[in-house]
Amino acid sequence: MLQFPLHSVLKERLIYYTAVVFLIHHAPRQNIISPIVNKLKTHWGVFILYKISFRTPIMKYSAGIWAFKKSKRGIEILLVHPGGPFYLKKDEGVWSVPKGEYDPATEIDLEVAKREFTEETGNSIKAENFISLNTVKTKGGKILKTWAVETDFEQAFISSNYFEMEWPPKSGIMKQFPETDKAEWFTIEEAKIKLNGSQIPVLEELEEVLRNYFRE
Numbered sequence: 001m002l003q004f005p006l007h008s009v010l011k012e013r014l015i016y017y018t019a020v021v022f023l024i025h026h027a028p029r030q031n032i033i034s035p036i037v038n039k040l041k042t043h044w045g046v047f048i049l050y051k052i053s054f055r056t057p058i059m060k061y062s063a064g065i066w067a068f069k070k071s072k073r074g075i076e077i078l079l080v081h082p083g084g085p086f087y088l089k090k091d092e093g094v095w096s097v098p099k100g101e102y103d104p105a106t107e108i109d110l111e112v113a114k115r116e117f118t119e120e121t122g123n124s125i126k127a128e129n130f131i132s133l134n135t136v137k138t139k140g141g142k143i144l145k146t147w148a149v150e151t152d153f154e155q156a157f158i159s160s161n162y163f164e165m166e167w168p169p170k171s172g173i174m175k176q177f178p179e180t181d182k183a184e185w186f187t188i189e190e191a192k193i194k195l196n197g198s199q200i201p202v203l204e205e206l207e208e209v210l211r212n213y214f215r216e
Helices: 008-026 034-040 043-053 109-121 188-194 197-215
Strands: 061-071 074-082 099-102 143-150 162-166 174-178 180-187
Touching: 061 109, 061 197, 074 109, 074 188, 074 197, 099 109, 109 143, 109 180, 143 197, 180 188, 188 197
Parallel strands: 061 143
Antiparallel strands: 061 074, 061 099, 074 180, 162 174
């Protein structure tokens, strides 16, 4: 099970509000801020400070699908390249498994993974024999759950959903960019070079799984 230490910022906040609560309970009534102090001395004031101090980071979850196939080149994996101006000229280390965020309290992870695959490639997966892979924590702090499935498409990339952002920065101009601007098939060795580093452990797990898969 993954464990997440209290963020340093939260630790500082905890120390700060502990000091505030201490001052509240020891401040003289004649102090110029006595009305505020008395207000914060109420149970609600202390409760709010407590909740802020001990608040934990909100975890974000992503789900994705590794599409794979066997070709003359060997086992190939479908990866997507992130769209937008930040990644326009970047290649190695930025490609990704097609994935997207979801709320585990209200959504089913595998269904989200199928939906995101379609939104980021334009292709729909018809197969149902999904292989569950281990969960990892990405560089961005998201919890990533993925599956693998054998499939193929006439075109690796058809279309992608779009997102909106201010570009250039501080220009006040909002522009739309595709979530992904291309998808391609790579051998596993090629994928290790192209892939976002935090997803490499899952790819290595998949590599071992597929050795057995194609041996059977």
